[in-house]
Amino acid sequence: MTTFHSTRSTTDSLTSKQAIRKGIADDGGLFVTDSLGETHVDIASLAGKSYQQIAFDVLSVLLPDYTEAELKECIDEAYGPQWSDEKITPVKPLGDDYVMELFNGPTSAFKDVALQILPRFMARTTPADGDADEKIMIVTATSGDTGKAALAGFADAAGTGITVFYPEGKVSQVQELQMTTQSGSNVNVCAVKGNFDDAQSAVKRIFGDKELAGRLADDSHVVLSSANSINVGRLVPQVVYYFSAYAQLLERQVINVGDEVEFVVPTGNFGDILAGYYAKLLGLPVKHLVVASDKNNVLFDFLTSGTYNRQRPFFQTISPSMDILISSNLERMLYYMSDKDTRLISMLMNDLSQWGAYEVPEPMMKKIRSIFGTGWADENQVREMIADCWNKNHYVIDPHTACGYYVMQQMPRDPLTPRVLLSTASPYKFPRVVNESLGLDASGTDFECMDVLAKATGTTAPAALRGLETANVRFDNVVEIDGMEGFVEQAAKAL
Structure with missing residues (x-):
């Protein structure tokens, strides 16, 4: 039986449904399972399978207490006509390399892959104490993309509410x-x-607030859960697209079964790349996973020095979804790389919260570096890469993908190992920066910028993004960090 417990202790023993409903462990740790990697996905059978079939193969291994029927329903509802490409995450040639588009979902960002299915997972869980009236309030902090993808996934979902916090003035x-x-x-x-980071830390405090939990349960029959990648139900759907990329390379006869592939991943919170590590543990032949950072290069410094230090200047960049100094999902990777040492993880996380830094033992760092490479791009390099990618490949990338594109250009090429760059968002989410980078007119509104970009490149703005110009603004709330808890409580009362 696969059970889940915290990265910081082994006291919990939850099913995947319970872990998904709960979101985060009581001790602030993230849910992990010790059986990860015991069962492999059959890579020889991948070629020719649809995304939905691959998702079933992978999720059956990762979430074994969902029945076959439940998983198939979740997959069918999540990966249907709301996607603009039937391959869901298509792989396309990019010069001598490949790019996997993760932005063909309803909100034009990679978060859709997980957040279209998470509400379906949640709907098939049951209250822990049998309270039939119990409702779930999803509370999430976003650096830009998670918020909309979570809102789109949970809007009007039965038995749930959702509250999203974003940093004022720091998203596009x-x-x-x-x-x-x-x-x-x-x-x-x-x-x-x-x-x-301020908002995310406050959300974690809200989850850990026992008094608040008691009031919500008594007053409103509400329990809190998360749609951030701290929720294991957000993380595991992302494992699927690594297998899908491999399947597509097999179909193109770029590789044979068993050949290794490298993935370059723009990431701030480490969830997107951690999913690749989970795929490797499930038997996918992943040679390296390369972390691409922006100017907030805390992950680059960690992977090169062995010290994680969040006591550093915070930069607001043109790749806002990666402007993160506390990388939550790193904790899960450290758990597996430390041979599942909950005491060590607890100690490291305690150091991070008390001193703002921790240091990982060198033998463990050696193991980590054998799988994870790293690089980062500054603002000028990001702009140069958007132009370079267009000039060389006639392919438009957004600023986050451009961080990955830059790092990929810096890496030594092994002609026998295909490289796949994960493209995390549509360039139309950041039309002004893209236009400036391509030397196009960027003087108008974001919507005028979209039209200029479409005309100059022969591409089309996703209708949902272009339509925002005339959409009705419903929310204009702003709170201080210490006002977030009160906001959640009000929202719960209205559920």
């Missing part, structure tokens, strides 16, 4: 409008005075 105009215009009777959106 399009990202902000995507959230503030969200329809749905169970959704709440609020800007926060501070950066993403």
Whole structure:
């Protein structure tokens, strides 16, 4: 039986359904399972399978207490006509390399892959104490993309509400409008005075607040859960697209079964790349996973020095979804790399919260570096790469993908190992920066910028993004960090 417990202790023993409903462990740790890697996915059978079939193969291994029927229902509902490409995450040639588009979902960002299915997973869980009236309030902090993808996934989902916090003035105009215009009777959106890390840390405190939990349960029959990648139900669907990429390379006869592939992943919170590590543990022949950071290069410094230090300047960049200094999902990777040493993880996380830094033992870092490579791009390099990618390949990338593209150009090429760059968002979410980088007119509104970009490149803005110009703004709330808990409580009362 696969059971889940915290990265910081082994006291819990939850099923995957219970772990998904709960979101985060009581001790602040993230849910992991010790059976990860015991069962492999059959890679020889991947070629020719649809995304939905691959998702079933992978999720059956990772979430074994969902029945075959439940998983198939979840997959069918999540990966249907709301995607603009039937391959869901298509792999396309990019010069001598490949790019996997993760942005063909309803909100034009990679988060859709997980957040279209998470509400379906949640709907098939049951209250821990048998309270038939119990409702779930999803509370999430976003650095830009998670918020809208979560709102779109949970809007009007039965038995749930959702509250999203984003850092005021630190997301793009399009990202902000995507959230503030969200329809749905169970959704709440609020800007926060501070950066993403401030908001994320406050959300974790809210989850750990026993008194608040008691009040919510008594007054409103509400329990809190998360749609951030701290929730294991957010993480595991992302494992699927690594297998899908491999299947597509097999179909193109770029590789044979068993050949290794490298993945370059723009990431701030480490969830997107951790999914690749999970895929490797499930038997996917992953040679390296390369972390691409922006100027907030805390992961680069960690992977090169062995010291994780969040006591550093925070930069607001043109790749806002990666402007993160506390990388939550790193904790799960450290758990597996430390041979499942909960005491060590607990100690490291305690150091991070008390001193703002921790140091990982060198033998463990050696193991980590054998799988994870790293690099980062500054603002000028990001702009140069958007232009370079267009000039060389006639392919438009967004600023986050450009971080990965830059790092990929810096890496030594092994002609026998294909490289896949994960493209995390549509360039139309950041039309101003993209236009500036391509030497196009960027003087108008974001929507005028979209039209200029479409005309110059022969591409089309996703209708949902272009339509934001005339969408009705529903939410204009702003709170201080210490006002977030009160906001959640009000939202719960209205559920």
